[in-house]
Amino acid sequence: MPNPRSYLVLASQRSGSTLLVETLRATGIAGHPQEFFQYLPHSGLAPQPREWFATVDDPAVVDLLDPLDHGTPxxxxxxxWRDRILLEGSTPNGVWGGKLMWNQTPLLVDRAAGLPGRSGDDLQSAIADTVGEVAFVKVTRRNVVEQAVSFWRAVQTRVWRGATAPELDARAEYHRDGIAHLVRVLRDQETGWRAWFADTGITPIEVDYDDLAGDTSAVLDRVLKALDLEPQHLPERALHKQGNTRSSEWADRYLDDAERWGLPT
Structure with a gap:
């Protein structure tokens, strides 16, 4: 049998990457992938809603988001840090799994700078020095407007996975400029990943959001095979799509606004 491969899922927010990593985790043979590199040094927390909008000064947008928590540095x-990540992300067969968003890459590079015996100071070296040799799995959501709508709802409700309670969902409000900002953020992240692949010559295992949502089992089998791991019976699905008719209505509304106001899509 080939040696099992460790891997890093590369993505942007609301792309379906959580469904992929939780499905891989549930197999019991594909590591315990987590978003290890999201925590900000000044707070010990993942970026909070208002931190995603640090460059936005429109109170009509910012006031829809919770105030910042101070956290703990x-x-x-x-x-x-490295030893904990390796331990927490591994299954007994030696496979390690993790997830990395483009906005988290500077955090990973900065944290890896403190490791002894560094092989370099770029992102590729930081990954190798932190978790060793990995395969890269890139999750992409082609409909960026729908992705941004999902992101905009999540930053208002602070529900990032699973079903959103009706009373929380009701607090989310449509705002074209909030969604437009996130469309730009997500476009920039995708541009960053693609430029990095071109610069490094890396060819990732590609996963499309629509394929993943439509036939999770088939995508799971394909990824496991690419990682030299045995295909598994699909575990009971732990996550359900958060989007609903409200998401679709907001996406359509935003497309109308984008055409009228020249907003990004």
Whole structure:
């Protein structure tokens, strides 16, 4: 049998990457992939809603988002950080899994800078020095407007996975400029990943959001085979799509606004 492969799922927010990593995790043979690299050093927290809108000064947008939590600064040293990530992300067969968003790449590079015996100071070196040799799995959602709508709802409700309670969903409000900002953020992230692949010559395992949502089992089998792991019976699906008719209505409304106001799509 080939040696099992460790892997890093590369994505942007609301692209379906959580469905993929949770399905891989449920197999029991494909690591325990988590979003290890999202935590900001000044707070120990993932980026909060208002931090995604740090360059937006329109109160009509910002006031729809919760105030910032102070959190607790990270004090863990780089070696302890690396050792914990390797332990928490691995299954007994030696496979490690993780997830990385483009906005998190500077955080990974900065944290890896404190490791001894560095092989370089770029992103590729930071990944290798932190988690070793990995295969790359790129998840892409082609409909960026729908992705941004999902993102905009999530930053208002702070529900990032699973069903949103009706009372929380009701607090989310449509705002074309909030969605437009996130369309730009997501476009920039995709541009960043594609430029990095071109610069490094990396060819990732490609996963399309629509394929993943439509036939999760087939995508799981394809990814496992690419990682030299045995295909598995699809675990009971742990996540359900959060989008609903409201998401579709907002996406259509935004497309109308984009045409009228010259907003990005």
């Amino acid at each position: 990270i004090t863990e040293d780089a070696v302890a």
